[in-house]
Amino acid sequence: MTYNTPHSQTTLADLQPGQSGVVTQLYSQGPERRRMMDLGIIPGTTVTVEMTSPLGDPVAYRVRGALLALRQDQARLVSISDVSSEAEK
Amino acid sequence: MTANTTASDLLNTARRLRQEVGENSHDHLTEALFAEAARITDRAVTHPDTRSRFDLERTIDRLVTSRRWGFPIMLLLLTAVFWITIEGANVPSRMLSSLLLDTVHPALNDLGASLGMPWWMSGVLFDGAYLSMAWVVSVMLPPMAIFFPLFTLLEDFGYLPRVAFNLDRLFSSTGAHGKQALTMTMGFGCNAAGVIATRVIDSPRERLIAIITNNFAICNGRWPTLILISSVFLGSSVPAAAAGLISAAAVVSIAVLGVLLTFAVSWFLSKTWLKGESSVFSLELPPYRPPRILQTIYTSIIDRTAIVLYRAVMMAVPAGILIWTLSNITLADQSLAEHMVGFLDGFGWLLGLNGVILVAYILAIPANEIVIPTILMLTVLTAGLTGVGAGAGVMFELDSNTAVKDILSAGGWTALTAVNLMLFSLIHNPCSTTIMTIYNETKSVKWTAVATLLPLIMGLTITLTTATITRLMGWV
Amino acid sequence: MTLRTDTLHASGSACATCPMNQHLERLGVKMTNWDYVVALAGNPNTGKSTVFNALTGLRQHTGNWPGKTVARAEGGFQYGNKRYKLVDLPGTYSLLAASVDEEIARDFILFGQPDVTAIVVDATRLERNLNLVLQVLEITNKAVVCLNLVDEARRHKLIVDHRRLARDLGVPVVPTAARQNEGIPELLQVMSEVATGVIETRPRRLRSTANPALDAAVNTLSGQLEAAFPGLPNARWVALRLLDGDQQIERAIRDGSLGDLSRGDKTQAVSERLTIAEVPA
Numbered sequence: 001m002t003y004n005t006p007h008s009q010t011t012l013a014d015l016q017p018g019q020s021g022v023v024t025q026l027y028s029q030g031p032e033r034r035r036m037m038d039l040g041i042i043p044g045t046t047v048t049v050e051m052t053s054p055l056g057d058p059v060a061y062r063v064r065g066a067l068l069a070l071r072q073d074q075a076r077l078v079s080i081s082d083v084s085s086e087a088e089k
Numbered sequence: 090m091t092a093n094t095t096a097s098d099l100l101n102t103a104r105r106l107r108q109e110v111g112e113n114s115h116d117h118l119t120e121a122l123f124a125e126a127a128r129i130t131d132r133a134v135t136h137p138d139t140r141s142r143f144d145l146e147r148t149i150d151r152l153v154t155s156r157r158w159g160f161p162i163m164l165l166l167l168t169a170v171f172w173i174t175i176e177g178a179n180v181p182s183r184m185l186s187s188l189l190l191d192t193v194h195p196a197l198n199d200l201g202a203s204l205g206m207p208w209w210m211s212g213v214l215f216d217g218a219y220l221s222m223a224w225v226v227s228v229m230l231p232p233m234a235i236f237f238p239l240f241t242l243l244e245d246f247g248y249l250p251r252v253a254f255n256l257d258r259l260f261s262s263t264g265a266h267g268k269q270a271l272t273m274t275m276g277f278g279c280n281a282a283g284v285i286a287t288r289v290i291d292s293p294r295e296r297l298i299a300i301i302t303n304n305f306a307i308c309n310g311r312w313p314t315l316i317l318i319s320s321v322f323l324g325s326s327v328p329a330a331a332a333g334l335i336s337a338a339a340v341v342s343i344a345v346l347g348v349l350l351t352f353a354v355s356w357f358l359s360k361t362w363l364k365g366e367s368s369v370f371s372l373e374l375p376p377y378r379p380p381r382i383l384q385t386i387y388t389s390i391i392d393r394t395a396i397v398l399y400r401a402v403m404m405a406v407p408a409g410i411l412i413w414t415l416s417n418i419t420l421a422d423q424s425l426a427e428h429m430v431g432f433l434d435g436f437g438w439l440l441g442l443n444g445v446i447l448v449a450y451i452l453a454i455p456a457n458e459i460v461i462p463t464i465l466m467l468t469v470l471t472a473g474l475t476g477v478g479a480g481a482g483v484m485f486e487l488d489s490n491t492a493v494k495d496i497l498s499a500g501g502w503t504a505l506t507a508v509n510l511m512l513f514s515l516i517h518n519p520c521s522t523t524i525m526t527i528y529n530e531t532k533s534v535k536w537t538a539v540a541t542l543l544p545l546i547m548g549l550t551i552t553l554t555t556a557t558i559t560r561l562m563g564w565v
Numbered sequence: 566m567t568l569r570t571d572t573l574h575a576s577g578s579a580c581a582t583c584p585m586n587q588h589l590e591r592l593g594v595k596m597t598n599w600d601y602v603v604a605l606a607g608n609p610n611t612g613k614s615t616v617f618n619a620l621t622g623l624r625q626h627t628g629n630w631p632g633k634t635v636a637r638a639e640g641g642f643q644y645g646n647k648r649y650k651l652v653d654l655p656g657t658y659s660l661l662a663a664s665v666d667e668e669i670a671r672d673f674i675l676f677g678q679p680d681v682t683a684i685v686v687d688a689t690r691l692e693r694n695l696n697l698v699l700q701v702l703e704i705t706n707k708a709v710v711c712l713n714l715v716d717e718a719r720r721h722k723l724i725v726d727h728r729r730l731a732r733d734l735g736v737p738v739v740p741t742a743a744r745q746n747e748g749i750p751e752l753l754q755v756m757s758e759v760a761t762g763v764i765e766t767r768p769r770r771l772r773s774t775a776n777p778a779l780d781a782a783v784n785t786l787s788g789q790l791e792a793a794f795p796g797l798p799n800a801r802w803v804a805l806r807l808l809d810g811d812q813q814i815e816r817a818i819r820d821g822s823l824g825d826l827s828r829g830d831k832t833q834a835v836s837e838r839l840t841i842a843e844v845p846a
Contacts, residue, residue: 035369037119038659040693045123051151054159055258058267060150060374064123065690067150069254069372071261095793096818102789103807103815106782114779114808115661119696121774126695129769133730134691136723291664375610376689378717381744 005077012047012061012075014083020048021080028077040064041078146377153248159255166248167274170239174278175312178231185231189223212417213410216483221409221459224484225401228458232309233394236278241389245380253372263352264359266295267372269302273351276306277344280523281400283308284530291371294363300527301540302354304519305347310457314514315340317461321490321497322507343515350516354543362539400522404455409484412452412463416470416482424481430471440549441509441556445471445500450513455521457514462486465493468500505565509552516548599641599650601760604673606701607685608694609656612713615743616685617653620753644753649760652679658693660700661809672813674704675799676822680760683752685711688718688725688740698734702768703802707759708736711752716742735767770801782808794823 005011005027015021023045026033040063041047048062058069107114153162197219201211243249249271257267268290276283283303290296307315316336324336415426423431426448434444449463462484469478477496478485487493497506518541519527528537559565607613621640638653654673655666674682684701686694701708712727731738737755741748758764773780786804790797797803803823806814817823 032369034115034659034661035371037116038661038696039371039373040123040696042116042120042123044120050147051154052156053154053254053258054156055255057258057261058254058370058372060154060254064127064693066693067374067376069257069267069374071257071370074370096821099786099789099793099818100807100815103786103804106786107808107810110776110779110782110808113776114805117774117776117779118771118805118809119659119661121771122696122699123692124775125699125769125771126692129695129730129733130692132733133726134723135726136721291666293665373610376717 005079009079010081010083012070012078012080013059013072015047015049015080016085017049017051019083019085020046021084022046022082023078024081025079026077027079028074032074032077036074036078039068040066041068047078047080149377150251150374153251154255163252163255166243170236170243171277173239174232174236177235181231182227185227186223189227190220194220194223209417212413212482216480217410217413218406219409220484221405221412222402224462225405225456225458226398228313229309229401229456230394230398233279233398234390236309237282237389237394238386240275240278241385242380242382245378245385247375247377250372250374254374257372259352260355261370263356264295264363265298265302265355266290266292266370269295269299269351269355272299272303273306273348276303276308278309280304280306280308280519281526284523284526287530292369294359297531297536298355298358298363300530301358301536301543302351304523304540304544305351305354305515307344307347307515308457308520310460310520311514312340314457314460315343315511317490317493318507318510318514321494322502322504325490325494326504339511343511347515350547400525401456401458401520404521405459408452408455408459412459412466412484413482415452416466424470426467426482427471430467439556440513440552441505441559442513442552443501443506446506446510446513450517453520454518457520459484460514465496468496472496472500474499503565505556505559509555512555513548513552516544516551518542518545598648600647601649601680601757602677603649603651603756603760604677604679604682605651605653605685606670606674606682606697607654607656607711608658608687608690608697611656611685611687611694612743613656613685614653616683616711616713616741616749616752617651619743619746619749620651644757647757647761649757652677657697659697660704668813671704674701676817679705680707681756682708683711683756684708685713688712688715689721689723691725691730699769699771702734702736703770703805704799706766706768706798708766708768709752709755709759710734710736710738711743711748712738712740713743715740716745716747733769735769737764737766779808797823 009025010021012021012023023041023043025043026036026041028036045063050060050062050067052059053069058071059075060067060069061075062068152158194215197215198211201215206214252274253267253270255267256270260267260269269287271289272283272286274283275286280303283306284300287296287299287303290299319336319339320332323339324332327335412426415429416424418425420428429448429451430444432444433447437443437445437447440447445464445467448467449460453460453463465486466478466482466484468474470481474496477487477492487496518524524537524541527540528534531537605613605617617638617640620642622642640651640653642649642651652673654670657664657667657670660667660671660674673679682701682705684698686698698710710730712725712730715725718725725740727738727740737759739748739752739755741752743749755764759766783801783804786807787800790800790803794800803814807818814823
């Protein structure tokens with residue numbers, strides 16, 4: 001993939017199981033970006049890590065009530081803020 | 090002002106405004122729609138019990154995708170599906186074949202005789218068309234009628250998307266989609282059904298990879314060939330105690346080789362003809378839902394079993410007629426089938442096979458189920474054996490492995506022939522039902538040709554290599 | 566005219582016993598002419614195929630799995646002396662992106678001008694599903710929301726106020742559990758009333774986005790569109806698609822088929838477009 005997320009940003013790929021974050025920006029373009037947005041991953045959406053597949057990639061995220069598997073190279077292109085873990089909520 | 094100028098005016102305005110607004114209109118629209126959706130949902134939905142809402146689901150999910158239990162559970166379930174299929178199909182298969190082959194077939198011949206049918210007519214109709222169809226039905230129907238409903242139950246419950254989730258990493262590293270794990274599994278039942286199942290892969294490039302490589306999953310029609318040949322030639326060459334183990338191991342290694350080839354060819358395709366960025370990946374893991382068992386059995390038998398069986402029968406009938414005819418039309422003292430065998434014998438030898446096997450595979454393009462009966466019939470015919478079989482063009486099978494070995498040895502078979510037949514059974518062109526399905530799904534002559542010829546060329550190359558090495562080493 | 570949201574369901578359930586209801590005749594695929602066309606839209610995995618089967622008596626494969634219905638499937642039924650053709654559109658999350666599935670669904674709703682579009686939504690995942698509902702409502706007025714899987718919602722102790730939802734969306738909402746045939750008679754009644762014009766809907770449409778520049782552009786363009794094609798039922802949406810560079814819509818303006826839409830005609834250009842999407846048997 002040719003897009004890049006600035007290194008300083010926390011992304012979906014940094015979340016651990018049980019942790020949530022609020023989407024701030026999508027760094028992908030084209031069909032990839034559209035698909036993510038159509039699935040409800042847009043700035044302001046809260047995303048929670050539900051589980052990791054046995055080989056570590058992909059990871060399943062809870063997004064607006066649905067469970068979505070994203071590969072890590074997709075997750076790295078979604079920056080987030082307000083990371084919290086389940087216990088705190 | 091004409092309609093045309095209005096149209097071009099409009100499009101010009103649109104183009105100008107698009108430049109002003111920039112490329113983010115899709116973003117803004119989607120954001121607005123989701124904001125609205127969230128507002129409406131908030132007003133309409135109350136969930137008094139948010140915390141425990143999906144607890145059971147979550148527990149199941151954590152278990153079936155866990156590092157420790159994810160793969161064992163998957164293997165266990167898939168093994169159970171195959172085991173139930175093989176065990177469960179045994180009895181009805183035998184009943185069907187005793188009905189269709191041992192009862193109806195002689196009855197039809199008697200009927201033909203009593204109606205005064207000429208020998209060639211009853212030959213074409215009953216020994217050719219009917220027998221080939223009966224063979225396909227009795228071998229194919231019971232396992233498919235068990236396998237597809239079981240598979241569909243797992244699908245309806247919601248487990249299969251989790252399998253795709255678990256295996257995606259393996260497939261993504263070869264440029265393919267995790268859902269290919271499912272279409273491959275489906276291919277172990279039937280490649281035509283596996284190819285149809287690739288519809289669940291929504292990115293065209295990955296779907297094409299899954300279609301082309303589905304043939305490397307050994308289908309129902311090929312398992313019996315592998316099991317018979319491995320127990321006849323490999324099992325019998327070791328002490329009796331180890332025979333079962335050795336022949337089972339041989340069959341499993343061929344199946345595993347098939348999976349490895351799937352990865353290798355997927356990787357090759359995604360690096361060459363289907364080069365490029367992989368398409369957008371998306372995999373939703375739907376909520377678990379209790380399957381409705383009766384309805385599922387009904388729909389999967391109607392949708393999958395019946396369609397695949399129908400196509401196979403439509404293909405097997407002409408093949409049966411052709412096999413019978415070729416075996417019964419003689420030209421210069423030999424049947425056409427024998428001429429073909431003689432013609433292909435040299436090429437077959439190079440591949441470590443023989444003319445009979447190649448002719449059987451050409452004639453059995455419609456359905457791999459009839460490979461073994463055709464091989465037996467042609468071997469008896471060309472080796473001039475007497476006292477076995479049911480006459481020229483009449484396919485048959487034998488109950489005893491020793492009898493099969495006697496016939497095949499008389500036809501000049503060695504361990505190399507057996508091993509290469511097993512390899513060729515895995516790696517050759519898909520059956521015509523699958524080829525037709527590939528065309529229906531891709532609507533592309535080019536990709537249908539690739540899916541057909543690529544495994545054939547690979548099979549010829551691999552058998553040529555093993556035969557040459559074996560001979561150079563002096564093993565046979 | 567205002568939407569009779571509350572009476573809708575009264576009439577629907579009253580009709581569960583009325584004689585008309587006994588007249589659902591499932592026609593399967595054996596159908597040549599029809600009085601009304603019904604489109605069935607929805608996200609993947611909402612039980613859309615189950616609704617389709619319940620209405621037509623067909624047994625299309627229904628898997629718990631996205632992207633099952635890849636191309637269009639068709640069936641028919643007769644209800645209250647009228648013959649309906651039911652078109653099962655591919656399950657999609659959106660009608661905006663460029664996948665083949667979404668194009669087939671979008672083209673059918675836009676150019677095929679179904680007499681009613683039933684949007685099947687998963688009651689347990691309403692928020693995610695409403696994205697598609699709102700997009701369909703941008704295109705067509707004649708829509709019904711089939712709030713499916715209410716049995717699952719009950720199992721998860723989720724309460725969905727369908728009356729409130731109907732008021733907010735401006736179209737009828739019928740709660741169903743298609744696997745148990747629950748709510749299907751009501752759905753039939755409401756669909757027929759929308760198709761025949763007994764119920765007039767007033768769908769919720771986006772008046773603005775969060776971006777003033779975009780809104781201004783949409784206003785300008787939709788004004789021009791309405792002037793060029795009087796009576797066009799979805800000028801704002803067409804404007805948004807043009808601003809997104811949608812080639813299909815540009816073509817429809819160039820070849821005049823958008824003008825046919827404004828007159829409510831299904832002309833040559835339209836039917837050609839529909840054959841492209843037609844599924845080979």
